[in-house]
Amino acid sequence: MDGVITAWNTFLQLIHQFRLTDALDIGLVSFIIFNGIKLVRETRAGQLVKGIIILLVVWWLSYLLRLTMMETILAYFFQFSLIVLMIVFQPEIRRALEQLGRSGIGKKDWFTGDSDEALRRARRAINAVVDAAGQMSKQKTGALIVFERETKLGDIIDTGTVINAIPSSPIICNIFFNKAPLHDGAMILREGMVYAAGCILPLTKSDRVAIELGTRHRAAIGMSENSDAVVIVVSEETGQISVVVNGVITRNYTRETLRSALESYLLSSKSEQGWIPSIKRGKKS
Numbered sequence: 001m002d003g004v005i006t007a008w009n010t011f012l013q014l015i016h017q018f019r020l021t022d023a024l025d026i027g028l029v030s031f032i033i034f035n036g037i038k039l040v041r042e043t044r045a046g047q048l049v050k051g052i053i054i055l056l057v058v059w060w061l062s063y064l065l066r067l068t069m070m071e072t073i074l075a076y077f078f079q080f081s082l083i084v085l086m087i088v089f090q091p092e093i094r095r096a097l098e099q100l101g102r103s104g105i106g107k108k109d110w111f112t113g114d115s116d117e118a119l120r121r122a123r124r125a126i127n128a129v130v131d132a133a134g135q136m137s138k139q140k141t142g143a144l145i146v147f148e149r150e151t152k153l154g155d156i157i158d159t160g161t162v163i164n165a166i167p168s169s170p171i172i173c174n175i176f177f178n179k180a181p182l183h184d185g186a187m188i189l190r191e192g193m194v195y196a197a198g199c200i201l202p203l204t205k206s207d208r209v210a211i212e213l214g215t216r217h218r219a220a221i222g223m224s225e226n227s228d229a230v231v232i233v234v235s236e237e238t239g240q241i242s243v244v245v246n247g248v249i250t251r252n253y254t255r256e257t258l259r260s261a262l263e264s265y266l267l268s269s270k271s272e273q274g275w276i277p278s279i280k281r282g283k284k285s
Contacts, residue, residue: 048088052081119267121192125167126262129189132172133234133241134255142236143176144186144201144216147266151227157188160199167194176234186219186231202226204247213249220244230265232258 055074062071077084086093129145136143146153161182165171167189175197176183182198189195203215204222220231225247233242233249241253243261253261 052085118192122266125189125192126259126266128167128169128172129232129262130255130259131169132176133232133253133258135169135173136176136234137239137241140236140239141173141176141178141234142183142216143172143232143234144220145172145232146186146188146199146201146223147230147232147262148188148190148195149228149230149266151229153188153190153227153229156186156199156201156223157190157196160185160188160196162196163194164196165194167192186223206247217242217244217249221247221249224248230262232262 055077059071059074059078061067062074125147129147133143133145146156171194172187174180175187175194185198186201187194187197188199201219202222203218204225206221206225209218209221214235214237216233216235220233220242221244223229223231224244228246231244233244234240235242240251241258242249242251243253243258244250245265250261
């Protein structure tokens with residue numbers, strides 16, 4: 001009974017000493033831990049974390065059993081564990097930092113042109129892509145089209161050819177014509193213009209991608225995992241139109257549903273002015 005009373009008095013003392021800053025501190029740490037666990041579970045890092053936990057258990061057992069050589073090796077390993085973790089988890093750390101940079105903190109309209117002109121160019125690009133995707137879907141012409149948003153894709157553009165052309169259905173269809181020099185790559189649209197074509201996208205490393213999806217779809221998923229871009233894929237085998245955002249692919253789009261999706265992703269939901277990003281996750285197919 002005395003132990004219970006002592007514990008209760010200690011609890012009351014801690015409550016009296018608890019400050020608002022303590023609550024903020026706990027909340028921030030909890031948020032970081034929660035998102036860290038979520039990031040690990042959604043990537044291959046989960047298996048690596050399991051391996052590190054096993055090494056920690058072996059280190060602890062080596063200490064208990066006085067396995068001097070094993071304990072020394074693992075002690076040296078964990079001395080440099082921070083550097084090792086940064087190297088091993090480099091893709092996951094980069095993804096987390098990019099997601100933080102794309103958060104609502106300090107977000108602004110990155111399109112510096114006139115609002116009406118921005119809206120006109122955005123709608124023109126959406127209409128051109130929708131018309132071209134519909135036509136290529138009927139003809140079963142493969143296509144990979146990327147709408148750049150806040151994350152700048154300069155490193156991806158450098159792998160292709162800069163065009164900087166006004167978007168239209170004939171131009172897009174001609175670029176992806178299977179005899180055209182730039183058809184085997186991705187097209188990048190920047191601020192309402194067909195900015196580059198023949199670009200090479202990073203493939204996803206996820207092992208949860210449907211087996212029937214080919215290289216184009218895997219490149220689209222990989223691009224959306226590494227940026228906030230909206231990616232449209234037209235399948236060469238089936239003519240099926242897909243949209244990929246934030247690593248999530250949605251399929252079986254028609255002209256009408258594709259137009260609605262692109263307007264939702266690329267136009268501001270409030271003022272519909274400029275290329276104001278609004279990230280929305282689709283549903284898995």
